[in-house]
Structures are given as structure tokens and as C-alpha cells.
Amino acid sequence: xxxxxxxxxxxxxxxxxxxxxxxxxxxxxxxxxxxxxxxxxxxxxxxxxxxxxxxxxxxxxxxxxxxxxxxxxxxxxxxxxxxxxxxxxxxxxxxxxxxxxxxxxxxxxxxxxxxxxxxxxxxxxxxxxxxxxxxxxxxxxxxxxxxxxxxxxxxxxxxxxxxxxxxxxxxxxxxxxxxxxxxxxxxxxxxxxxxxxxxxxxxxxxxxxxxxxxxxxxxxxxxxxxxxxxxxxxxxxxxxxxxxxxxxxxxxxxxxxxxxxxxxxxxxxxxxxxxxxxxxxxxxxxxxxxxxxxxxxxxxxxxxxxxxxxxxxxxxxxxxxxxxxxxxxxxxxxxxxxxxxxxxxxxxxxxxxxxxxxxxxxxxxxxxxxxxxxxxxxxxxxxxxxxxxxxxxxxxxxxxxxxxxxxxxxxxxxxxxxxxxxxxxxxxxxxxxxxxxxxxxxxxxxxxxxxxxxxxxxxxxxxxxxxxxxxxxxxxxxxxxxxxxxxxxxxxxxxx
Amino acid sequence: xxxxxxxxxxxxxxxxxxxxxxxxxxxxxxxxxxxxxxxxxxxxxxxxxxxxxxxxxxxxxxxxxxxxxxxxxxxxxxxxxxxxxxxxxxxxxxxxxxxxxxxxx
Numbered sequence: 001x002x003x004x005x006x007x008x009x010x011x012x013x014x015x016x017x018x019x020x021x022x023x024x025x026x027x028x029x030x031x032x033x034x035x036x037x038x039x040x041x042x043x044x045x046x047x048x049x050x051x052x053x054x055x056x057x058x059x060x061x062x063x064x065x066x067x068x069x070x071x072x073x074x075x076x077x078x079x080x081x082x083x084x085x086x087x088x089x090x091x092x093x094x095x096x097x098x099x100x101x102x103x104x105x106x107x108x109x110x111x112x113x114x115x116x117x118x119x120x121x122x123x124x125x126x127x128x129x130x131x132x133x134x135x136x137x138x139x140x141x142x143x144x145x146x147x148x149x150x151x152x153x154x155x156x157x158x159x160x161x162x163x164x165x166x167x168x169x170x171x172x173x174x175x176x177x178x179x180x181x182x183x184x185x186x187x188x189x190x191x192x193x194x195x196x197x198x199x200x201x202x203x204x205x206x207x208x209x210x211x212x213x214x215x216x217x218x219x220x221x222x223x224x225x226x227x228x229x230x231x232x233x234x235x236x237x238x239x240x241x242x243x244x245x246x247x248x249x250x251x252x253x254x255x256x257x258x259x260x261x262x263x264x265x266x267x268x269x270x271x272x273x274x275x276x277x278x279x280x281x282x283x284x285x286x287x288x289x290x291x292x293x294x295x296x297x298x299x300x301x302x303x304x305x306x307x308x309x310x311x312x313x314x315x316x317x318x319x320x321x322x323x324x325x326x327x328x329x330x331x332x333x334x335x336x337x338x339x340x341x342x343x344x345x346x347x348x349x350x351x352x353x354x355x356x357x358x359x360x361x362x363x364x365x366x367x368x369x370x371x372x373x374x375x376x377x378x379x380x381x382x383x384x385x386x387x388x389x390x391x392x393x394x395x396x397x398x399x400x401x402x403x404x405x406x407x408x409x410x411x412x413x414x415x416x417x418x419x420x421x422x423x424x425x426x427x428x429x430x431x432x433x434x435x436x437x438x439x440x441x442x443x444x445x446x447x448x449x450x451x452x453x454x455x456x457x458x459x460x461x462x463x464x465x466x467x468x469x470x471x472x473x474x475x476x477x478x479x480x481x482x483x484x485x486x487x488x489x490x491x492x493x494x495x496x
Numbered sequence: 497x498x499x500x501x502x503x504x505x506x507x508x509x510x511x512x513x514x515x516x517x518x519x520x521x522x523x524x525x526x527x528x529x530x531x532x533x534x535x536x537x538x539x540x541x542x543x544x545x546x547x548x549x550x551x552x553x554x555x556x557x558x559x560x561x562x563x564x565x566x567x568x569x570x571x572x573x574x575x576x577x578x579x580x581x582x583x584x585x586x587x588x589x590x591x592x593x594x595x596x597x598x599x600x601x
Binding site: 387 | 506533573
């Protein structure tokens with residue numbers, strides 16, 4: 001199989017996993033070891049390396065890495081969960097059990113809502129596997145779960161009821177779950193949990209054993225699906241996502257991946273529907289909400305997009321770009337005060353966020369606050385962000401304030417930065433025309449026409465030709481006539 | 497107002513970067529007033545089938561292609577790529593510092 005993959009948040013984890021899947025253990029180890037060496041204090045790299053060791057049959061080294069990850073981040077629920085599995089392999093079930101119990105007591109409510117119930121599920125599953133399903137059920141009763149863990153918890157309840165010989169309860173729960181959610185019904189079937197299996201202790205035992213063998217199976221299926229998606233093999237990608245879902249019941253992530261698949265194919269409606277389904281499965285899924293906001297904005301449903309970004313900003317208040325995008329949406333819907341507040345919130349989180357600063361400067365410029373806009377543009381330039389368009393904006397603001405010389409200087413800087421940026425030549429031409437400097441105006445407007453034809457401005461040229469006509473000197477446009485002399489004057493002017 | 501267009505352009509920039517197998521976590525990108533800005537390190541996604549070899553011509557070709565793709569987005573007036581180790585001179589991209597990574601042998 002190929003090893004291709006669409007970039008996404010976990011891509012650095014992806015290659016080693018797929019390498020491992022195709023038995024390229026050494027290559028996977030090299031990649032992750034380099035990452036861990038490059039970032040020794042990066043808990044995630046340590047944890048991922050531990051997973052790799054575990055999956056490759058080296059639980060002792062896995063223990064070292066997961067323990068290191070937990071030293072770096074004591075509240076790293078996934079590492080705490082994985083450490084238990086590695087301990088079980090090396091030191092037996094009791095060690096794993098003791099570890100999970102300790103982790104659950106130390107941190108009963110993990111920092112991130114998606115991790116709620118993580119270690120508790122491991123404990124419940126362990127009770128089930130080691131012959132005390134009632135204890136497992138008791139643990140699940142006290143656990144509040146969201147997102148994928150909610151579905152996993154329901155699955156564990158089913159299995160624990162079945163394991164305890166309470167087939168009637170298991171059947172009732174199965175009917176309740178499957179009846180409430182058709183997709184969940186398919187998932188249960190795909191995972192081999194049907195009415196017949198619930199009455200067959202051997203089937204339940206086999207099911208538990210299969211998950212014990214590789215608790216990262218879902219991740220592998222997910223990444224294989226992303227690989228197919230990147231190649232446009234949609235049917236295979238969907239099958240892989242479904243397999244991931246059957247292994248891990250992460251409905252929200254499944255819908256997010258399906259949404260991204262649709263988005264890459266340009267199906268905004270379908271993508272928006274998938275992201276909405278992801279949020280129905282897990283309202284706390286911030287990435288799904290941001291993606292939904294983008295798709296709604298693309299569909300012109302600005303008010304709905306604002307709502308999604310507002311919620312995302314509440315869920316992820318420390319993420320500057322969410323505030324930035326929310327600011328852009330407010331500006332679009334002509335709510336400048338809200339736009340300013342959102343852009344300032346983004347800049348409060350990251351004062352060197354150049355794009356947010358440029359957006360704020362543009363907002364000030366468009367809402368009649370030229371002095372503040374100019375001050376903001378100065379800060380933009382201080383971040384190192386520059387473009388002909390920024391200098392054009394600065395020039396036009398100076399012009400509005402009556403600073404003709406500063407306007408010309410800014411426009412010249414822009415023209416030197418990108419001589420092909422046609423609008424800047426148009427405005428230089430207008431300034432020179434107003435000042436009675438016909439030769440310079442003419443030279444600037446010639447450049448404007450020359451470069452505008454290369455750009456999307458080409459279809460608006462007739463409009464500008466009306467302005468240019470009175471300025472055109474007699475004789476040829478170039479060569480030895482007056483036009484050439486004018487052009488030379490313009491060149492000198494630009495180089496100043 | 498064109499700000500929501502900037503948001504939509506940003507979404508399309510992201511899609512182009514992903515389709516080109518570029519590691520978007522090493523880049524800051526977005527659109528302001530129809531101008532696309534992409535700043536940072538240009539790295540391929542680790543799973544790219546034929547990884548760009550540091551020091552080879554692939555990165556220069558990638559920059560050229562990427563710039564062309566970004567200019568095709570509806571509403572884009574200009575594209576400003578500020579990529580570590582590279583500079584645009586006229587119509588071409590050139591390397592301005594030697595790559596720190598070792599070339600594949």
C-alpha cells in the first residue's frame with residue numbers, strides 16, 4: 001500500500017504509525033526518535049515514541065517513554081492510559097490495575113473534556129477482562145464522558161453487562177443505543193457487537209481480546225483513510241474511516257474527516273453537514289466547529305458562521321486565530337465595534353500576530369479612523385509583514401489626511417516592493433495628475449495598464465482608460481516621442 | 497466589505513497547502529484585503545511520497561507552483577510568500593541561505 005496522507009493535526013505521528021503498519025519499524029523509530037531528540041521536553045513526542053515501542057512489541061521501552069511523558073505533563077491522560085497497557089505486558093495485570101487506579105485517584109477529572117473518562121474506561125475494561133464486570137460497571141456509573149469516550153463507555157457497558165451474564169440488560173441497552181442513533185447501530189454491528197454476540201460469552205471474550213492486542217487500531221485505520229483521501233480514492237477512504245470508527249467509536253472525528261474529504265472536493269454543503277454531524281456527536285469538538293464556521297462563511301451564511309466562531313472562541317479562548325476570524329466575520333456583517341473587540345482579543349493573546357494587526361488596520365481605515373489605521377500599519381510593518389497593498393493603504397491614508405508627500409513616498413515604497421501591483425500605479429497617477437505633473441501621471445498610468453492586464457484588474461481597464469485619455473501626450477506611446485521622455489521621468493520618479 | 501472573502505480565501509489557501517502536501521504547522525498564512533500572506537518554513541508533510549530533498553531544486557519548483565496556485569484563488573489580488581531561506585528575484589525564486597538539513601544521500 002502507499003504511504004500517502006493528507007496533512008492534519010497529527011501528521012507527525014502518522015508516518016511512524018503507517019511505517020509500523022507496513023512493518024517498517026526501523027524507519028518509524030528513526031522518525032519519532034529524531035522528533036523526541038529535537039524536542040526532549042515535548043511530552044507528546046515521548047508518548048508517541050512509547051506507543052511505537054508498545055505496538056512493535058517492546059513494552060519495556062514503552063514504559064520508559066510514557067513515564068517520561070508523564071513527568072513532563074502529569075495530567076497527560078493518554079500517556080497514563082497507555083502506560084497501563086505497557087505495564088500489563090511487563091509486570092502483569094495487577095501492576096496495570098494499580099497504575100490506572102492511582103491515575104484515576106490523582107486526576108479524577110482530566111484537564112480536557114475529551115479525556116474525561118479515559119483512564120476510568122481502561123479500569124472498567126480491565127475489570128471486565130479480569131472477571132469482575134460488576135466492578136467495571138460501578139466505575140462507569142460515576143464517570144461523566146463526552147465525545148468518543150461517551151460512545152466507548154456505552155460499548156463497555158454493553159460488554160460488561162454481557163460479560164456479567166446479564167444478557168437482558170445488555171440487549172435492552174443495545175436496543176436503546178441502536179434505536180437512538182442509526183450510525184451507532186451500524187457501528188455496533190461493524191464492531192461485532194450484535195444481539196447474538198451479547199448472549200455468547202466466547203464472542204465477548206474474543207472481542208475484548210482483539211482490542212487488547214492493539215488499542216491503537218482506530219488510529220491506523222484513520223490514517224490509512226486519510227492516505228486514500230489525499231489520493232482521491234474516496235470509497236476506500238470512507239471504508240477506512242468506518243473501520244476506525246468501528247474500532248474506537250469516535251463519531252465526531254469520523255464526521256470531521258468526512259467533512260474535510262468533502263471540503264477538499266469542493267462540496268461546501270456536504271462538508272458543512274458533516275461538521276454539523278460531528279458537533280452533534282461531540283459539541284466540544286473545537287476543530288469541527290471552526291471547520292463548520294469556515295464552510296458556512298464560504299456559503300455566505302455569515303450570521304451562522306459568526307455563531308460557530310463565537311462558540312469556538314468560548315471553547316478555545318486562548319486561540320488567537322479564532323478571534324481573528326471572528327473579527328473578520330463581524331466586519332463583514334458591518335459590526336465594526338464587535339470586529340475591533342475580536343481583533344484586539346486576538347492581539348492581546350499574541351501581540352505579534354501580523355495578520356490580525358493588518359486586519360485591524362484595515363478595519364480602522366475603512367471605518368473612518370485614518371490616524372489609528374496609520375499607527376496600526378506602523379506596527380504591522382514592525383512585525384516584518386509588508387506588501388505593496390499595505391503601502392498602498394498607508395499611502396491612501398496619508399492622502400486622506402492631506403499628507404501628499406508622505407502618500408507618494410509610501411506608494412513608491414510599495415511600487416518598489418512589487419512593481420507589478422497595478423493599483424499602486426493607478427493611485428500614483430491620480431496624485432501626479434492632481435498636482436499637475438502630467439509626465440509622471442502618464443508614466444504611472446502606463447505602468448498601471450501594463451500590469452493590470454496581467455491581473456484580475458484587466459476587465460476594469462476601460463474605466464481607467466477614460467481617466468487616462470486626457471493625459472495622453474501626442475505621439476507614440478513609446479520610442480523616441482514625448483511618451484518615452486515621460487516614461488523616463490516616471491522611472492526616475494519611482495527610483496527616488 | 498471584503499473581510500469574509502479574506503476568511504474564505506484563507507480556507508482555500510489551507511486547502512491548496514494541504515493538496516501540495518505542505519506541513520501547515522510550520523507556516524503562518526492568511527488573507528488581508530485580498531492579499532495572501534504565507535510566512536515561515538516550507539516543509540513537506542512527512543508522508544509525502546517523494547520527500548523534497550533539502551538543497552535540491554524541488555523546493556524552488558514547489559514555491560513557483562504554490563505561488564501560481566494561490567494566485568488562481570478568486571478574489572486574490574497579490575500573493576506574498578516570505579519563506580525562510582528563499583527570496584523572490586524577478587520571476588524566479590532563489591535560495592538565499594544554505595539548508596541546514598542534510599541532503600539525502
